[in-house]
Amino acid sequence: MKGLLTAFVGSVIEAWAELRIHRTRVLLSLIGVAVAVCALTSVVALGNIAQQATIETSERSSGRPATLYVSAYTADGSTPSAAVMDKTWNEALVRYGVRYASRVNQQQLSIQFIDGVSVVNAMLVDQPYGTMHRVTVSKGSWFGEADAQRLAPALIVNDIFYARLGSPDLSTHPTVTLAGSKPVTAVLVGVTASQSWESQPSMMMLNDAYTQLADKLTTDASYPSYPSYEMWVPPALSADLTTRLTADFSASLGEGATAQVNRQDYAANGDDPFLPIKLVISGVAVLVLLLGALGLVNISLVTVRQRIQEIGIRRSFGATARRVFFAVMMESVVATVAAGVAGVMLSILIVKSPWVEGAIAQGVSDVPPFPVEAAVLGLAAAVVVGAIAGLLPAVVAVRVKVIDAIRY
Amino acid sequence: MGRTVSRVDDRPLVILNGVDLVVDVGDRLSIVGRSGSGKSTLLNLLGLLDSPTEGEIFFDDAPTRQFSARQRDVTRGRDVGFIFQQFNLLQGRTALENVMTPLLYDTGSAFWRRRSIATAMLERVGLGHRLASTPDRLSGGEQQRVAIARALVRGPRLILADEPTGALDIETGESVMALLDEIATASSAALVTITHDPAIAALATRRFRLERGVLVPWAEVLL
Structure with missing residues (x-):
């Protein structure tokens, strides 16, 4: 356990030192990742804001899922008396324990x-x-x-x-x-x-x-x-309640009366109405991220070839193959996390700018805050990209023959 | 032991042949030989960087052929210190960071105290005032002293020096060897030096010569 801790801390220290020394190269290579993470986070955040705004607008007019609307007509097509409707309504609320x-x-x-x-x-x-x-x-x-x-x-x-x-x-x-x-x-x-x-x-x-x-x-x-x-009411209970309420009101209003109970909220059809938008947004975001990752893999591979002698020297001082592998991976992950943080911050600045916010949330009085899940997704994506981009160079680094590497 | 490699035409090339060498605690060995005689290969074998194709190397009486790759790395890091002709300092790192590097692979308290240990080591080799200097700002002698500090900072029991004075002038080379000898003596470490320089070879108590892969005692020292 002690060895694992020192190995982990040591790898992070090595990775950080490498990034610090080659900061210009690292900075250049990470701009692509930062832009990719920024794009991913912004796309997800803007998509979420637009979706949330749409949901809230819908909920303001048609209620939250599941909102049941009750309407009734007597045999002659007129509306039933308010007293009868209110009595039946109040009894139903008590019977089914409906709070809202x-x-x-x-x-x-x-x-x-x-x-x-x-x-x-x-x-x-x-x-x-x-x-x-x-x-x-x-x-x-x-x-x-x-x-x-x-x-x-x-x-x-x-x-x-x-x-x-x-x-x-x-x-x-x-x-x-x-x-x-x-x-x-x-x-x-x-x-x-x-x-x-x-x-x-x-x-x-x-x-x-x-x-x-x-x-x-x-x-x-x-x-x-x-x-x-x-x-x-809870969406899971809405179908059952619809049947029961229809029966209750029909019985209460008497012969020939018709009672209708239906849902008008945005989730009334059961499907996620935002799924197609989500899929398109996710697809674009993943493509953007892949492009950034490819650039990083390319630069990392070139860099590792330049560092073969250094890897050989480290091996001569006891760095195990696993340690070298982990250090090269960490280098990539530490760098991409730093780029990810920068990308997420940039994304927040873009998404929350009055111009963009005004354009995306037009006509919505209550604009939702920057979605935390978009920031978390951006950072997680940065870690994954770092790990994937670091994998190939790390494999190359481990395969280096120590003797040849020192004389490289 | 022996070491053979395959050539392009598939015929084996014997680099070392029947080498039989025991290195004890506190030994001072020097090995001389022409270029291509197998000196560096022998050093790599002793430092567990390479394996013999025939025979066996024992480290603390344990046959190293049975060591896993990780065991070899850990043993090398803990018990062997390398000094190279071209110093091989990590570029862009300060002298202190270079000396701290081997301690990054320690799993004990030395890992957490690496800064103070490395500082003390650099002070010991007379570079306490150059802690923050990068290799490009150090003279050849200073670079080799940093390399010595780096090789010895984990207290190895075996120091392998490959032409340690090869890139230095005579005077600086002598002072570097004196320093190396002093620190090795203080820690009772064995010192194996590969050199072309008879004067450096003469400093050892046991002297060998490699001729076409064969290790022979070498008593004759031309000064």
Whole structure:
């Protein structure tokens, strides 16, 4: 064990000394590896960012895998009563122990701004909706569990709404009046970033809070209001739950009613929708890396031939064949790891530059951070390339005849 | 023992023939001979860099033919020190790094203390002030002293010197040999010197001559 430790440390020291002495040559040969690792890491990182951005965008609109949507129609094609739907829905949530579920409804509410009353689109949701749809609030916080019971309902508004209120400090609990037969004072608890396509103020409110106040508010009667019911469940259980929920709602709504339960999240079809992109990205990355590795093998072979005498001298001082093999390998690995670190750092600078980030994550408000797995992959690739590129020269070094080598 | 190699026309070329030599602790041997007489081959055999085609070499009474390749390397590193005519210092490395090199192959505490051991060795050969000098900044005599320090830094029991003064002027050669003798004596190491120089050969207590691969005692020393 002691011998192994000294052999390993000794090999690293030898490798480092060799790199230090021939730094110009090493630097030149490693530029190719650094560029290859940088390209590999960048391609993977940009691919991951684009994929993550797409996933998040998809999850914001259609929910996370697996999100089940429940809809129902009575025999005459009309929507069932909200009371029956809510009762069946709540029973199902309790029966199947579903923690993340939300009713989603749209309503047009009149808001008293400083410059007059405006009709604003309000999305009515339940508290888990924020987690289910990855809603991020740029100021304040998402609805709390107890917000439905507040006398002054809590609101989360978009940037445009917030700006029209004069961007008040949320810690002062700013209020806004919801116009109606009996105007209601609501409290702003959070602000979300407006989507790029949004140009009007909008808001979110808890379903239960709205239900308590609905008769006091001015609403747009002509506005269609079809509530949707959605739940976020483990993908493995989604098929079974779909069958059971369909049966539950059909039975509850009575003769002739039709209940439909389906998935609309990006993974609804079961396949990985990003697999083709991943394969293309991986293929390009591997090709780039192979090119870098070939260059390194070439230079390493030439270098070993130049170092035959030195290898012979080391053998005369007791360096075993295994040790020489390992030292030459380590030299390659140490060098490529150094190049790999440089390549990964360069990649981070490129990927996180505002220009590239803006181009790749266009329209996405929440750009994911630089993926750690891309950096790890880049470094791992550097180690593998180093080992492969070092293998051939190491074999040549071991085959050197000591006597001939010393006189070389 | 003997050493034969194949020639291009497949006829064997006998380099060493019936060599019978015992080297004891503290011995001072010199071997002279013309170019091509087999001197370096004999040195390589003694240093376990080469194997005889006939006969056997015993190291500490153990037949080396039964040694594995790794055993030969380890034995050579631990017990044999080489000094070459052309010094063979590692280019680009400082004197200290050159002397530290053999200690990289030690598995004991000497590995971890290699810097202090190598520094002490260089001070011993009078180069304590040239630790950071690379070979291209050292004179021939200084380079050979670095080579001696490197050969002896692991305390070998057998020192094999191949024309150690061949690249030096007479005066420097004498001082190098005196240093080599002094350090070898201090560590009770055996010293085998191959030389063309009768004066250097005369310094040994046992003198041999190689003639067409045959090793014969050589009493006649022309000074």
